[in-house]
Amino acid sequence: xxxxxxxxxxxxxxxxxxxxxxxxxxxxxxxxxxxxxxxxxxxxxxxxxxxxxxxxxxxxxxxxxxxxxxxxxxxxxxxxxxxxxxxxxxxxxxxxxxxxxxxxxxxxxxxxxxxxxxxxxxxxxxxxxxxxxxxxxxxxxxxxxxxxxxxxxxxxxxxxxxxxxxxxxxxxxxxxxxxxxxxxxxxxxxxxxxxxxxxxxxxxxxxxxxxxxxxxxxxxxxxxxxxxxxxx
Amino acid sequence: xxxxxxxxxxxxxxxxxxxxxxxxxxxxxxxxxxxxxxxxxxxxxxxxxxxxxxxxxxxxxxxxxxxxxxxxxxxxxxxxxxxxxxxxxxxxxxxxxxxxxxxxxxxxxxxxxxxxxxxxxxxxxxxxxxxxxxxxxxxxxxxxxxxxxxxxxxxxxxxxxxxxxxxxxxxxxxxxxxxxxxxxxxxxxxxxxxxxxxxxxxxxxxxxxxxxxxxxxxxxxxxxxxxxxxxxxxxxxxxxxxxxxxxxxxxxxxxxxxxxxxxxxxxxxxxxxxxxxxxxxxxxxxxxxxxxxxxxxxxxxxxxxxxxxxxxxxxxxxxxxxxxxxxxxxxxxxxxxxxxxxxxxxxxxxxxxxxxxxxxxxxxx
Numbered sequence: 001x002x003x004x005x006x007x008x009x010x011x012x013x014x015x016x017x018x019x020x021x022x023x024x025x026x027x028x029x030x031x032x033x034x035x036x037x038x039x040x041x042x043x044x045x046x047x048x049x050x051x052x053x054x055x056x057x058x059x060x061x062x063x064x065x066x067x068x069x070x071x072x073x074x075x076x077x078x079x080x081x082x083x084x085x086x087x088x089x090x091x092x093x094x095x096x097x098x099x100x101x102x103x104x105x106x107x108x109x110x111x112x113x114x115x116x117x118x119x120x121x122x123x124x125x126x127x128x129x130x131x132x133x134x135x136x137x138x139x140x141x142x143x144x145x146x147x148x149x150x151x152x153x154x155x156x157x158x159x160x161x162x163x164x165x166x167x168x169x170x171x172x173x174x175x176x177x178x179x180x181x182x183x184x185x186x187x188x189x190x191x192x193x194x195x196x197x198x199x200x201x202x203x204x205x206x207x208x209x210x211x212x213x214x215x216x217x218x219x220x221x222x223x224x225x226x227x228x229x230x231x232x
Numbered sequence: 233x234x235x236x237x238x239x240x241x242x243x244x245x246x247x248x249x250x251x252x253x254x255x256x257x258x259x260x261x262x263x264x265x266x267x268x269x270x271x272x273x274x275x276x277x278x279x280x281x282x283x284x285x286x287x288x289x290x291x292x293x294x295x296x297x298x299x300x301x302x303x304x305x306x307x308x309x310x311x312x313x314x315x316x317x318x319x320x321x322x323x324x325x326x327x328x329x330x331x332x333x334x335x336x337x338x339x340x341x342x343x344x345x346x347x348x349x350x351x352x353x354x355x356x357x358x359x360x361x362x363x364x365x366x367x368x369x370x371x372x373x374x375x376x377x378x379x380x381x382x383x384x385x386x387x388x389x390x391x392x393x394x395x396x397x398x399x400x401x402x403x404x405x406x407x408x409x410x411x412x413x414x415x416x417x418x419x420x421x422x423x424x425x426x427x428x429x430x431x432x433x434x435x436x437x438x439x440x441x442x443x444x445x446x447x448x449x450x451x452x453x454x455x456x457x458x459x460x461x462x463x464x465x466x467x468x469x470x471x472x473x474x475x476x477x478x479x480x481x482x483x484x485x486x487x488x489x490x491x492x493x494x495x496x497x498x499x500x501x502x503x504x505x506x507x508x509x510x511x512x513x514x515x516x517x518x519x520x521x522x523x524x525x526x527x528x529x530x531x532x533x534x535x536x537x538x539x540x541x542x543x544x545x546x547x548x549x550x551x552x553x554x555x556x557x558x559x560x561x562x563x564x565x566x567x568x569x570x571x572x573x574x575x576x577x578x579x580x581x582x583x584x585x586x587x588x589x590x591x592x593x594x595x596x597x
Contacts, residue, residue: 129321132289136319137338138389140311147337151328 011206036107044115052123069113078176098179111163122155238301246295270436273446279429318391324378326370376407476563498559513594520590521564534585
């Protein structure tokens, strides 16, 4: 019991003294996962909308593939990204393995199908006739797509939350492609794993609390936006 | 020499196919500026397909569409053309935002200046009596309010042609009546050319300058309401225009301006012309059939008088629909008051009569 209490006490000490190392790790976590979420939003919303609005043979297969990928195991993603970026791998020439860039790539691969799957479902559940109505209002095709995305904004906010939540909390891919290098690629999750394995529970608990608070506050903001939009 | 303006909309050889079958085939249709044309017909008649094709929302199709004499063709002119139109669907299809923003949406799409948008939107909100709702979110509106918003959104565009695809079909009767009254007034006021699909004859008769009856993807008949109502080209048109009794018979005698048709052994006298031996279809509107207890009631000079038995009575609200069997089936409408006065009931024997002029003839040859 002492172990836990001491851990929590130490955790708050680290938090309120703005320990530079903990702060650095937190910022890197936010930066990597934030970037990855942005990239996944761009790819996921555009491709998801594109697929939702088009008809082609093999569409069902593609949709099932996207839905399956929504639950991609981070370690598998980590493995493939590592293989690709390995020194003599296909993209080894880039020399970005064990850098934050590699982590952003891996996390984008995890988050993109999540955003894409939710976008696809959100756009598809809008009434078919709405597209005709928007075109009948004189919209170009691009304007129509923009209107549809605006109509689906509430489920799309859920996509942002799910995407960000998925990547900020994953550890496998970050560990494999980032390497948990102190001051360079060490993020909250990889640091927590390391400190726990070393028996430094106080720091591990502090990092865990920060991770929870981070996830909580970002979702709180998005939830507020979502609930404000809800008709009373 | 008088040079006529080209019609605002003209189509030639319009054809739409889906999966190898033709679902719309309109060889020719012209719509004059300021005219209100109603499309009526059963579900699946092609009303919606025709409207969506005319507004270039449904592709591909064969044929040509001319707007003020100029053919709508390339992609650029399709957008330009579509921006001269507006469409209101059966569902309001509002955006998840305020009433004001909904009415403004088409104007924003056109990149109109904000002050101008505000002016136009306020004008339409006022016109449709929904100014007090302008800050409300569309989702919270009632069916009638939502459809008013949808109409205001369309009128805000000052369309040169307005397409109305059964806009009142999902409204309750009182809401529908008040909205039709307002729309009738606004259409008159703005002189907007409109194409109006409905399956309600009364709406069509009330609003339109011409009526087109559609079935199976074709326009069966098009003309002013009186013409379509009084001279239907076939049974479908007749029944859509409110004829309840449609009888098929053979001309057996001619007598001056009238002829006698034999229908299941009974004779019916009709004013008009037909050849001896010709097969004709007779249409009798229910409101033209008079019922009485005696064979020759005072003040009625009807030539066609039959004794019959009541087979069924169905209530239509303010009046009753009486199904008779008098050698042939005949349908009459009576008021609730007459129903009681004549003490009508199923199985009762009664006399039915109608004038020779009350029969509309459809000639098959």
